[in-house]
Amino acid sequence: MSSSRTTKTTTRPGKPANKRAGKAAAAKNPAAGKSEKAAAANKPVRKTAGKRTPPKAAPAAKPDLLAVRAQIDGIDREIQALIAERALFAHQVGKAKGKLAAAVEYYRPEREAQVLRRVVDRNDGPLTDEVLVRLFREIMSACLAQQEPLKIGYLGPEGTFSQQAVHKHFGHSARGLPLASVEEVFNEVASGTADFGVVPVENSGQGTIQSTLDLFLTSPLMICGEVELRVHQYLLSRTGHVEDIERVYSHGLSLAQCKNWLRKNLPQAERQAVASNAEAVRRAKKSDDAAAIAGENAAHVYGMKVVAGPIEDRSDNTTRFLVIGRASFPPSGNDRTSLMVSIRDQPGALYRILEPLARRDISMNRIESRPDHGALWQYAFFIDVGGHAEESPLKDALAEIDRYAGDVRVLGSYPVAVP
Numbered sequence: 228m229s230s231s232r233t234t235k236t237t238t239r240p241g242k243p244a245n246k247r248a249g250k251a252a253a254a255k256n257p258a259a260g261k262s263e264k265a266a267a268a269n270k271p272v273r274k275t276a277g278k279r280t281p282p283k284a285a286p287a288a289k290p291d292l293l294a295v296r297a298q299i300d301g302i303d304r305e306i307q308a309l310i311a312e313r314a315l316f317a318h319q320v321g322k323a324k325g326k327l328a329a330a331v332e333y334y335r336p337e338r339e340a341q342v343l344r345r346v347v348d349r350n351d352g353p354l355t356d357e358v359l360v361r362l363f364r365e366i367m368s369a370c371l372a373q374q375e376p377l378k379i380g381y382l383g384p385e386g387t388f389s390q391q392a393v394h395k396h397f398g399h400s401a402r403g404l405p406l407a408s409v410e411e412v413f414n415e416v417a418s419g420t421a422d423f424g425v426v427p428v429e430n431s432g433q434g435t436i437q438s439t440l441d442l443f444l445t446s447p448l449m450i451c452g453e454v455e456l457r458v459h460q461y462l463l464s465r466t467g468h469v470e471d472i473e474r475v476y477s478h479g480l481s482l483a484q485c486k487n488w489l490r491k492n493l494p495q496a497e498r499q500a501v502a503s504n505a506e507a508v509r510r511a512k513k514s515d516d517a518a519a520i521a522g523e524n525a526a527h528v529y530g531m532k533v534v535a536g537p538i539e540d541r542s543d544n545t546t547r548f549l550v551i552g553r554a555s556f557p558p559s560g561n562d563r564t565s566l567m568v569s570i571r572d573q574p575g576a577l578y579r580i581l582e583p584l585a586r587r588d589i590s591m592n593r594i595e596s597r598p599d600h601g602a603l604w605q606y607a608f609f610i611d612v613g614g615h616a617e618e619s620p621l622k623d624a625l626a627e628i629d630r631y632a633g634d635v636r637v638l639g640s641y642p643v644a645v646p
Protein backbone atom coordinates (compact mmCIF):
# COMPACT_ATOMS: atom_id res chain seq x y z
CA MET A 228 0.00 0.00 0.00
CA SER A 229 1.32 3.45 -0.84
CA SER A 230 1.72 6.28 1.63
CA SER A 231 0.86 9.05 -0.82
CA ARG A 232 -2.71 10.00 -1.42
CA THR A 233 -4.36 12.79 -3.36
CA THR A 234 -6.42 15.00 -1.10
CA LYS A 235 -9.58 16.50 -2.56
CA THR A 236 -12.13 18.61 -0.74
CA THR A 237 -15.39 17.06 0.38
CA THR A 238 -18.37 18.91 1.66
CA ARG A 239 -21.44 16.90 2.43
CA PRO A 240 -24.33 17.74 0.13
CA GLY A 241 -26.49 20.27 1.97
CA LYS A 242 -24.09 20.50 4.96
CA PRO A 243 -21.10 22.62 5.81
CA ALA A 244 -17.75 20.83 6.14
CA ASN A 245 -17.40 19.18 9.53
CA LYS A 246 -14.61 21.17 11.13
CA ARG A 247 -15.18 19.75 14.59
CA ALA A 248 -14.69 16.27 13.21
CA GLY A 249 -11.34 17.08 11.70
CA LYS A 250 -10.09 18.77 14.85
CA ALA A 251 -11.34 16.04 17.13
CA ALA A 252 -9.73 13.39 14.97
CA ALA A 253 -6.39 15.16 14.99
CA ALA A 254 -6.56 15.76 18.72
CA LYS A 255 -7.73 12.33 19.72
CA ASN A 256 -6.27 9.95 17.19
CA PRO A 257 -2.58 9.71 17.90
CA ALA A 258 -2.03 8.24 14.43
CA ALA A 259 -3.81 11.15 12.72
CA GLY A 260 -1.21 13.82 13.42
CA LYS A 261 1.89 11.78 12.63
CA SER A 262 0.77 9.62 9.75
CA GLU A 263 3.96 10.09 7.72
CA LYS A 264 6.20 8.95 10.54
CA ALA A 265 3.85 6.20 11.52
CA ALA A 266 3.79 5.08 7.92
CA ALA A 267 7.55 4.89 7.78
CA ALA A 268 7.76 3.03 11.07
CA ASN A 269 4.92 0.62 10.79
CA LYS A 270 3.54 -0.37 7.42
CA PRO A 271 0.66 -0.55 6.69
CA VAL A 272 0.19 3.14 6.24
CA ARG A 273 -2.45 5.42 7.70
CA LYS A 274 -3.88 7.57 4.91
CA THR A 275 -6.02 10.67 5.23
CA ALA A 276 -9.55 10.35 3.84
CA GLY A 277 -9.88 12.21 0.55
CA LYS A 278 -12.35 15.00 0.20
CA ARG A 279 -14.73 15.64 -2.62
CA THR A 280 -16.65 18.68 -3.89
CA PRO A 281 -20.37 18.06 -4.30
CA PRO A 282 -21.83 18.65 -7.75
CA LYS A 283 -22.58 22.34 -8.25
CA ALA A 284 -26.32 22.79 -8.76
CA ALA A 285 -28.97 25.33 -7.87
CA PRO A 286 -30.54 24.38 -4.51
CA ALA A 287 -33.89 23.40 -6.07
CA ALA A 288 -32.40 21.58 -9.08
CA LYS A 289 -32.61 17.81 -9.27
CA PRO A 290 -29.12 16.27 -8.85
CA ASP A 291 -27.84 14.18 -11.71
CA LEU A 292 -28.34 10.54 -10.66
CA LEU A 293 -25.34 9.08 -12.45
CA ALA A 294 -23.04 11.83 -11.21
CA VAL A 295 -24.14 11.34 -7.59
CA ARG A 296 -23.74 7.57 -7.87
CA ALA A 297 -20.26 8.07 -9.26
CA GLN A 298 -19.47 10.11 -6.13
CA ILE A 299 -20.85 7.33 -3.96
CA ASP A 300 -18.75 4.75 -5.82
CA GLY A 301 -15.65 6.82 -5.17
CA ILE A 302 -16.46 7.18 -1.49
CA ASP A 303 -17.19 3.44 -1.19
CA ARG A 304 -13.77 2.67 -2.70
CA GLU A 305 -12.13 4.87 -0.10
CA ILE A 306 -14.18 3.50 2.79
CA GLN A 307 -13.28 -0.04 1.74
CA ALA A 308 -9.59 0.77 1.44
CA LEU A 309 -9.63 2.45 4.85
CA ILE A 310 -11.45 -0.45 6.49
CA ALA A 311 -8.88 -2.87 5.05
CA GLU A 312 -6.12 -0.61 6.28
CA ARG A 313 -7.69 -0.36 9.72
CA ALA A 314 -7.89 -4.14 9.88
CA LEU A 315 -4.16 -4.33 9.16
CA PHE A 316 -3.43 -1.86 11.95
CA ALA A 317 -5.70 -3.78 14.33
CA HIS A 318 -3.70 -6.88 13.43
CA GLN A 319 -0.54 -4.99 14.36
CA VAL A 320 -2.12 -4.01 17.67
CA GLY A 321 -2.70 -7.72 18.20
CA LYS A 322 0.98 -8.37 17.57
CA ALA A 323 1.93 -5.50 19.89
CA LYS A 324 0.03 -7.26 22.67
CA GLY A 325 2.43 -10.17 22.33
CA LYS A 326 1.70 -13.80 21.70
CA LEU A 327 -1.53 -14.33 23.59
CA ALA A 328 -3.25 -17.65 23.95
CA ALA A 329 -6.80 -16.86 22.86
CA ALA A 330 -9.11 -14.23 21.34
CA VAL A 331 -10.42 -13.28 24.77
CA GLU A 332 -6.98 -11.91 25.65
CA TYR A 333 -7.04 -9.47 22.73
CA TYR A 334 -10.44 -7.99 23.64
CA ARG A 335 -10.27 -4.51 25.22
CA PRO A 336 -13.71 -3.20 26.22
CA GLU A 337 -12.28 0.05 27.60
CA ARG A 338 -10.58 0.83 24.28
CA GLU A 339 -13.73 -0.05 22.31
CA ALA A 340 -15.78 2.29 24.52
CA GLN A 341 -13.26 5.10 23.90
CA VAL A 342 -13.37 4.55 20.14
CA LEU A 343 -17.18 4.61 20.16
CA ARG A 344 -17.39 7.72 22.34
CA ARG A 345 -15.18 9.51 19.82
CA VAL A 346 -17.52 8.41 17.05
CA VAL A 347 -20.45 9.95 18.96
CA ASP A 348 -18.43 13.06 19.73
CA ARG A 349 -17.53 13.59 16.08
CA ASN A 350 -21.03 12.95 14.79
CA ASP A 351 -22.73 15.95 13.20
CA GLY A 352 -25.37 13.86 11.38
CA PRO A 353 -27.15 13.08 9.21
CA LEU A 354 -26.85 9.53 10.63
CA THR A 355 -27.78 9.06 14.29
CA ASP A 356 -25.25 8.21 17.01
CA GLU A 357 -26.83 4.74 17.33
CA VAL A 358 -26.35 3.99 13.65
CA LEU A 359 -22.73 5.14 13.58
CA VAL A 360 -21.90 3.31 16.79
CA ARG A 361 -23.41 0.14 15.30
CA LEU A 362 -21.28 0.45 12.16
CA PHE A 363 -18.07 1.07 14.10
CA ARG A 364 -18.80 -1.80 16.49
CA GLU A 365 -19.11 -4.09 13.50
CA ILE A 366 -15.79 -2.87 12.16
CA MET A 367 -14.07 -3.50 15.52
CA SER A 368 -15.80 -6.86 15.82
CA ALA A 369 -14.45 -7.87 12.41
CA CYS A 370 -10.99 -6.53 13.25
CA LEU A 371 -10.87 -8.53 16.48
CA ALA A 372 -12.18 -11.67 14.78
CA GLN A 373 -9.05 -11.66 12.59
CA GLN A 374 -7.36 -13.28 15.58
CA GLU A 375 -10.26 -15.65 16.30
CA PRO A 376 -13.93 -14.83 17.01
CA LEU A 377 -14.98 -14.30 20.60
CA LYS A 378 -17.43 -16.90 21.93
CA ILE A 379 -20.33 -15.30 23.76
CA GLY A 380 -22.86 -17.26 25.83
CA TYR A 381 -26.44 -15.97 26.01
CA LEU A 382 -29.93 -17.11 26.93
CA GLY A 383 -31.00 -18.89 23.76
CA PRO A 384 -32.32 -20.21 21.55
CA GLU A 385 -31.58 -17.96 18.60
CA GLY A 386 -33.91 -15.00 18.21
CA THR A 387 -33.97 -13.86 21.87
CA PHE A 388 -33.38 -10.28 22.97
CA SER A 389 -30.25 -11.61 24.67
CA GLN A 390 -28.92 -12.54 21.23
CA GLN A 391 -29.71 -9.02 20.02
CA ALA A 392 -27.77 -7.66 23.01
CA VAL A 393 -24.81 -9.88 22.06
CA HIS A 394 -24.84 -8.47 18.52
CA LYS A 395 -25.23 -4.91 19.79
CA HIS A 396 -22.24 -5.18 22.10
CA PHE A 397 -19.88 -7.59 20.34
CA GLY A 398 -20.97 -7.21 16.68
CA HIS A 399 -21.84 -10.00 14.28
CA SER A 400 -18.29 -11.36 13.97
CA ALA A 401 -18.47 -12.75 17.51
CA ARG A 402 -19.78 -16.30 17.77
CA GLY A 403 -22.94 -16.62 19.89
CA LEU A 404 -23.47 -19.71 22.03
CA PRO A 405 -27.21 -20.08 22.75
CA LEU A 406 -27.68 -21.66 26.19
CA ALA A 407 -30.69 -22.98 28.06
CA SER A 408 -30.62 -20.69 31.11
CA VAL A 409 -28.88 -17.68 32.61
CA GLU A 410 -27.29 -20.03 35.14
CA GLU A 411 -25.80 -22.03 32.27
CA VAL A 412 -24.38 -18.81 30.82
CA PHE A 413 -22.57 -18.24 34.13
CA ASN A 414 -21.34 -21.87 34.16
CA GLU A 415 -20.06 -21.85 30.57
CA VAL A 416 -18.17 -18.59 31.10
CA ALA A 417 -16.69 -19.87 34.39
CA SER A 418 -15.53 -23.09 32.73
CA GLY A 419 -13.97 -21.21 29.78
CA THR A 420 -16.27 -22.71 27.12
CA ALA A 421 -17.54 -19.17 26.50
CA ASP A 422 -15.24 -16.13 26.62
CA PHE A 423 -18.00 -13.84 27.90
CA GLY A 424 -21.69 -14.06 28.69
CA VAL A 425 -24.52 -11.57 28.23
CA VAL A 426 -27.28 -11.77 30.84
CA PRO A 427 -30.39 -9.62 31.41
CA VAL A 428 -30.36 -7.77 34.75
CA GLU A 429 -32.99 -5.07 34.64
CA ASN A 430 -35.97 -3.80 32.66
CA SER A 431 -37.10 -0.20 32.67
CA GLY A 432 -40.69 -1.17 33.48
CA GLN A 433 -40.29 -4.39 35.47
CA GLY A 434 -37.23 -3.54 37.57
CA THR A 435 -34.39 -5.84 38.55
CA ILE A 436 -34.20 -9.46 37.48
CA GLN A 437 -33.44 -10.85 40.92
CA SER A 438 -32.56 -14.33 39.71
CA THR A 439 -29.63 -12.91 37.70
CA LEU A 440 -28.31 -10.88 40.66
CA ASP A 441 -28.52 -13.93 42.91
CA LEU A 442 -26.11 -15.83 40.65
CA PHE A 443 -23.36 -13.37 41.64
CA LEU A 444 -23.71 -14.49 45.28
CA THR A 445 -21.97 -17.75 44.48
CA SER A 446 -20.10 -16.97 41.25
CA PRO A 447 -16.53 -15.65 41.01
CA LEU A 448 -17.25 -14.01 37.61
CA MET A 449 -16.70 -10.31 36.98
CA ILE A 450 -18.92 -7.74 35.26
CA CYS A 451 -17.02 -6.39 32.23
CA GLY A 452 -19.68 -4.34 30.49
CA GLU A 453 -23.31 -3.32 30.17
CA VAL A 454 -25.63 -3.18 27.19
CA GLU A 455 -28.87 -1.25 26.97
CA LEU A 456 -31.33 -2.58 24.44
CA ARG A 457 -34.61 -0.92 23.40
CA VAL A 458 -37.03 -3.82 23.47
CA HIS A 459 -39.89 -3.87 20.99
CA GLN A 460 -42.34 -6.73 21.41
CA TYR A 461 -44.34 -8.26 18.57
CA LEU A 462 -47.23 -10.71 18.51
CA LEU A 463 -46.31 -13.53 16.12
CA SER A 464 -48.36 -16.44 14.85
CA ARG A 465 -48.48 -19.01 12.09
CA THR A 466 -51.55 -17.54 10.34
CA GLY A 467 -51.05 -13.86 11.13
CA HIS A 468 -54.77 -13.52 12.07
CA VAL A 469 -55.57 -12.15 15.51
CA GLU A 470 -59.00 -13.86 15.57
CA ASP A 471 -57.34 -17.33 15.52
CA ILE A 472 -55.43 -16.75 18.78
CA GLU A 473 -56.51 -18.62 21.92
CA ARG A 474 -53.14 -18.94 23.67
CA VAL A 475 -50.17 -16.56 24.00
CA TYR A 476 -46.72 -17.85 24.97
CA SER A 477 -43.82 -15.71 26.08
CA HIS A 478 -41.18 -15.20 28.75
CA GLY A 479 -42.84 -13.95 31.96
CA LEU A 480 -41.11 -10.57 31.65
CA SER A 481 -42.34 -10.05 28.09
CA LEU A 482 -45.91 -10.98 29.08
CA ALA A 483 -45.66 -8.40 31.86
CA GLN A 484 -44.34 -5.74 29.44
CA CYS A 485 -47.44 -6.22 27.23
CA LYS A 486 -50.03 -6.71 29.99
CA ASN A 487 -52.26 -3.77 29.03
CA TRP A 488 -52.13 -4.52 25.33
CA LEU A 489 -53.13 -8.14 25.97
CA ARG A 490 -55.92 -7.11 28.32
CA LYS A 491 -57.34 -4.79 25.70
CA ASN A 492 -56.82 -6.81 22.54
CA LEU A 493 -56.83 -10.46 23.59
CA PRO A 494 -58.77 -10.55 26.87
CA GLN A 495 -59.91 -14.17 26.38
CA ALA A 496 -56.57 -15.64 25.37
CA GLU A 497 -54.76 -17.85 27.88
CA ARG A 498 -51.22 -16.62 28.74
CA GLN A 499 -48.43 -19.11 29.29
CA ALA A 500 -44.99 -18.13 30.57
CA VAL A 501 -42.10 -20.16 29.11
CA ALA A 502 -38.28 -20.09 29.48
CA SER A 503 -37.55 -17.64 26.64
CA ASN A 504 -39.30 -15.70 23.90
CA ALA A 505 -37.71 -17.89 21.27
CA GLU A 506 -39.07 -20.99 23.04
CA ALA A 507 -42.48 -19.26 22.94
CA VAL A 508 -42.20 -18.85 19.17
CA ARG A 509 -41.23 -22.49 18.75
CA ARG A 510 -44.35 -23.54 20.65
CA ALA A 511 -46.62 -21.11 18.79
CA LYS A 512 -45.29 -22.49 15.52
CA LYS A 513 -46.93 -25.84 16.30
CA SER A 514 -50.57 -24.70 16.04
CA ASP A 515 -52.77 -22.11 14.36
CA ASP A 516 -54.55 -21.05 17.58
CA ALA A 517 -51.35 -20.05 19.41
CA ALA A 518 -49.23 -16.91 19.28
CA ALA A 519 -45.96 -15.79 20.83
CA ILE A 520 -44.66 -12.45 22.03
CA ALA A 521 -41.07 -11.94 20.89
CA GLY A 522 -38.76 -9.62 19.01
CA GLU A 523 -39.51 -8.97 15.35
CA ASN A 524 -36.40 -10.82 14.22
CA ALA A 525 -37.78 -14.02 15.77
CA ALA A 526 -40.46 -13.88 13.04
CA HIS A 527 -37.71 -14.11 10.41
CA VAL A 528 -35.68 -16.73 12.28
CA TYR A 529 -38.70 -19.02 12.77
CA GLY A 530 -40.78 -18.15 9.68
CA MET A 531 -43.75 -16.66 11.57
CA LYS A 532 -46.13 -13.84 10.66
CA VAL A 533 -46.38 -10.57 12.57
CA VAL A 534 -49.93 -10.15 13.92
CA ALA A 535 -49.28 -6.85 15.70
CA GLY A 536 -46.48 -4.73 17.05
CA PRO A 537 -44.79 -3.08 18.69
CA ILE A 538 -47.14 -4.02 21.55
CA GLU A 539 -45.12 -3.15 24.68
CA ASP A 540 -47.06 -0.92 27.09
CA ARG A 541 -44.20 1.57 27.49
CA SER A 542 -42.65 3.02 24.37
CA ASP A 543 -39.28 3.48 26.17
CA ASN A 544 -39.16 -0.19 27.19
CA THR A 545 -35.45 -0.93 27.67
CA THR A 546 -33.61 -3.95 29.06
CA ARG A 547 -30.17 -3.66 30.59
CA PHE A 548 -27.81 -6.61 30.16
CA LEU A 549 -24.51 -7.30 31.89
CA VAL A 550 -21.45 -8.69 30.16
CA ILE A 551 -19.81 -11.24 32.44
CA GLY A 552 -16.28 -12.56 32.14
CA ARG A 553 -13.32 -13.92 34.06
CA ALA A 554 -11.11 -10.80 34.11
CA SER A 555 -11.25 -7.14 35.05
CA PHE A 556 -10.28 -4.30 32.70
CA PRO A 557 -8.65 -0.86 33.12
CA PRO A 558 -10.60 2.44 33.24
CA SER A 559 -12.18 3.80 30.04
CA GLY A 560 -12.74 7.36 31.30
CA ASN A 561 -16.48 6.93 31.95
CA ASP A 562 -17.08 3.87 34.06
CA ARG A 563 -19.51 2.32 36.46
CA THR A 564 -18.68 -0.11 39.27
CA SER A 565 -20.95 -2.80 40.68
CA LEU A 566 -20.37 -3.77 44.29
CA MET A 567 -21.73 -6.60 46.40
CA VAL A 568 -21.72 -5.85 50.08
CA SER A 569 -22.55 -8.39 52.80
CA ILE A 570 -24.09 -6.83 55.85
CA ARG A 571 -25.13 -8.24 59.20
CA ASP A 572 -28.41 -7.08 60.67
CA GLN A 573 -26.71 -4.37 62.81
CA PRO A 574 -27.59 -0.71 63.37
CA GLY A 575 -25.69 1.63 61.07
CA ALA A 576 -24.06 -1.15 59.01
CA LEU A 577 -25.38 0.13 55.69
CA TYR A 578 -24.68 3.74 56.65
CA ARG A 579 -21.00 2.90 57.20
CA ILE A 580 -20.84 1.58 53.66
CA LEU A 581 -22.67 4.48 52.02
CA GLU A 582 -21.19 7.39 53.97
CA PRO A 583 -17.65 7.15 52.51
CA LEU A 584 -19.21 7.14 49.03
CA ALA A 585 -21.50 10.12 49.71
CA ARG A 586 -18.69 12.12 51.36
CA ARG A 587 -16.69 11.83 48.13
CA ASP A 588 -19.64 12.81 45.92
CA ILE A 589 -19.70 9.40 44.28
CA SER A 590 -23.03 8.92 42.51
CA MET A 591 -25.05 5.82 43.29
CA ASN A 592 -27.32 4.54 40.53
CA ARG A 593 -28.82 1.59 42.29
CA ILE A 594 -29.06 -0.26 45.57
CA GLU A 595 -30.79 -3.58 45.84
CA SER A 596 -30.91 -5.93 48.79
CA ARG A 597 -31.10 -9.72 48.52
CA PRO A 598 -31.08 -12.36 51.24
CA ASP A 599 -27.53 -13.70 51.40
CA HIS A 600 -27.70 -17.45 50.89
CA GLY A 601 -24.77 -17.93 53.29
CA ALA A 602 -26.48 -17.03 56.59
CA LEU A 603 -29.89 -16.39 58.09
CA TRP A 604 -30.88 -12.69 58.35
CA GLN A 605 -27.77 -11.64 56.54
CA TYR A 606 -28.24 -9.50 53.44
CA ALA A 607 -26.26 -8.80 50.33
CA PHE A 608 -26.58 -5.32 48.88
CA PHE A 609 -25.94 -4.82 45.19
CA ILE A 610 -24.78 -1.25 44.70
CA ASP A 611 -23.88 0.47 41.41
CA VAL A 612 -21.72 3.58 41.68
CA GLY A 613 -20.04 5.95 39.25
CA GLY A 614 -16.29 5.55 38.61
CA HIS A 615 -13.68 2.80 38.36
CA ALA A 616 -12.45 0.84 41.38
CA GLU A 617 -8.81 1.49 40.40
CA GLU A 618 -9.27 5.27 40.24
CA SER A 619 -9.83 7.89 42.91
CA PRO A 620 -12.18 8.89 44.43
CA LEU A 621 -13.83 5.44 44.28
CA LYS A 622 -10.54 3.67 45.05
CA ASP A 623 -10.15 5.66 48.30
CA ALA A 624 -13.78 5.13 49.30
CA LEU A 625 -13.43 1.37 48.79
CA ALA A 626 -10.22 1.29 50.85
CA GLU A 627 -12.04 3.09 53.69
CA ILE A 628 -15.07 0.80 53.50
CA ASP A 629 -12.75 -2.18 53.51
CA ARG A 630 -11.02 -0.96 56.70
CA TYR A 631 -14.12 -0.09 58.71
CA ALA A 632 -17.17 -1.80 57.30
CA GLY A 633 -16.13 -5.24 56.11
CA ASP A 634 -17.21 -7.46 53.34
CA VAL A 635 -17.27 -5.60 50.02
CA ARG A 636 -16.68 -7.36 46.72
CA VAL A 637 -16.11 -5.44 43.51
CA LEU A 638 -18.16 -7.33 40.95
CA GLY A 639 -16.61 -5.25 38.20
CA SER A 640 -15.76 -1.81 36.86
CA TYR A 641 -16.84 -1.35 33.26
CA PRO A 642 -17.53 1.33 30.63
CA VAL A 643 -20.94 3.02 30.86
CA ALA A 644 -23.00 1.74 27.92
CA VAL A 645 -22.47 3.63 24.66
CA PRO A 646 -25.89 4.07 22.92
Ligand SMILES: O=C(O)C(=O)C[C@]1(C(=O)O)C=C[C@@H](O)C=C1
Nearest residue numbers: 317320334335338339367370371
Ligand atom coordinates in the same frame (compact mmCIF):
# COMPACT_ATOMS: atom_id res chain seq x y z
O1 LIG B 1 -6.85 -1.42 20.38
C1 LIG B 1 -6.82 -2.63 20.55
O2 LIG B 1 -6.40 -3.14 21.62
C2 LIG B 1 -7.31 -3.55 19.48
O3 LIG B 1 -7.18 -4.75 19.61
C3 LIG B 1 -7.99 -2.97 18.30
C4 LIG B 1 -9.50 -2.98 18.46
C5 LIG B 1 -10.06 -2.11 17.30
O4 LIG B 1 -10.47 -2.67 16.29
O5 LIG B 1 -10.05 -0.88 17.45
C6 LIG B 1 -10.01 -4.36 18.34
C7 LIG B 1 -10.39 -5.08 19.44
C8 LIG B 1 -10.29 -4.59 20.80
O6 LIG B 1 -11.32 -5.07 21.59
C9 LIG B 1 -10.19 -3.12 20.86
C10 LIG B 1 -9.88 -2.38 19.76
